[in-house]
Amino acid sequence: MKSEPQVMRPRSRRRWSGIALTVILIIGAIPLLFPLWWLVTSAFKGLNEIFQYPPHLFPDELKWENFAKVFELQPFARQFLNSLYIAALNVIGTLVFSSLAGYAFARMRFPGRNVLFVLMLSALLVPLEVLIIPLYALMGELGWLGTHLPLIVLPVFGVDAVIGTFLMRQYFLSLPVELEDAGRIDGLSRFGIFRHIALPLARPALATVAILTFLTSWNAFLEPLVFVSGVPDLLTVPVAIPLYADAYGFPVWEVQMAASTLSILPVLIVFIIAQRYIIPGFARVGIAG
């Protein structure tokens, strides 16, 4: 008790340390946010202004023609649509199959359930870079190279699916089981209980899985690079952007930055709207390991 006065610091001192911390955090955020500022502003700069000394924080005038060039030099609208529909199919597929599997792992009793679950979780330790060669060979055997099928099927059923399954299982485990018992007494089948009782309750988890899947799919680089390279109409946005280059292979920076701006806009919008699902979702995925 005697040390009580030392514990309670004066309120003003505490407030100052809060302000000091905030200032430090703001300074620390500069290298995180400045690149994005630079990306978006460079998208509006002319070729001369891009390499101006000293650098311009704001563009002199907004060069909208950089964005026009994005669509002239490559079939960017098509590529954007590719990314969008592949991501949409990944989200739908992952929601359906991860929630089914996650529910079974949480609630249903079948032989080998826990062993299987741990085995599937261990897949998260295997880097995609290790699997890419045999996956390439497998896709070749199936005749899927140069199509979007690998980009649609692999995320829904491969390594990425494990994360969705895990998140769904954890959420189903946290739901009260009594509601499902009631459904069973009323004569619902297992699938009926899943479909009409458990799934509607799991909406927050479904939202998290949907957003994480969308981000992974939208940002995927290695898979499209390996599976659909070479055909402009088949590319997705991440593999298309680095291809804005001149005849010597040097990047056309202002166009690359304009295309990058277009590619991060949907993600930033989704993030700002749905961050209360996204950030805890990432935390749970991390703690999954």
Place this chain on the structure above:
Amino acid sequence: MTQPVESPTYSQPGRRRSRWRPGYWQRDAIEGVAFVSPQLLGFLLFVVGPVLAIAWFSLHDWNVIAGTFNFIGTGNFEAMLNDKSLPTVVLASVLFALGYVPLNVSLGLLAALAVSKAAHAAGAMRTVYFVPVVVSGVAWALVWRFMLQDEGAVNGFLSVFGIEGPNWLRDSGWAIGMVVVVQVLKDIGFSMVIFLAALQGIPSDLEEAARIDGANNRNVFWHVTLPLLTPFVFLMIVLSIISSIKSFALIFLLTRGGPGYDTTTIPFYIYQRAFQNFDMGYASSLAVVLFFVVMILTAGQFALRKRWVFYEE
């Protein structure tokens, strides 16, 4: 984050069986397998199968362009000993991991501690630090390459202060360090969020009790908060090691592994050998080695965790 609780209703089916239709649990077993079968099939086909296949491929001389696929036993593994670029590649991977893992864990922890104490600004700061995590790796890599080139923005701003910066990504002394920095800046938000979740889980009465016993801020951090965080520090080290192996897109777009092989990490080297030199057999043998390295590092971490992870659930 709710703690998953196994319901007693399901863990003791025998006691309750009379309430359900006969054969309910038998049907449940069949339906349960049916529910997981799509994922199970995918797991076998796209994870287990490839892991086994890569071991088989590694024993072959397999060149896609030449169309060869001949069994050569351990030939690929012997070839590694004569691969003159491999030592540089291994060094680059080790340097990358040695830079990335401690920076990612410690800066993430620092950011989490600062954000958790920043009172009113905490929510906004959490969002700000997390933004690079959701931005695509391609956009992040390209804008940094743009800024770090010889006449780029970084040197432009340095020149305002009369400093002449190096050609960051082409200079042998700087390149690997810059790759580490760019990757760490992208990932800090993620490790911060893990540590924030961990800090929320620490009951405040423990810290209060320490303070009542006369502990100052520093004592509380070193003797209460940090020991309670060690399971999460452990987790972040494991995750960081794995993600340090996954930084493919960044290296591909930032440096293409150059100058020379200075920033060519093993996964990037595997990609080059497989998809640029079409030497799939040799690349497979490298992938096998990488697989075992990841497994050994992870197992080693788990073996060591008993020594320093203080609090186990």
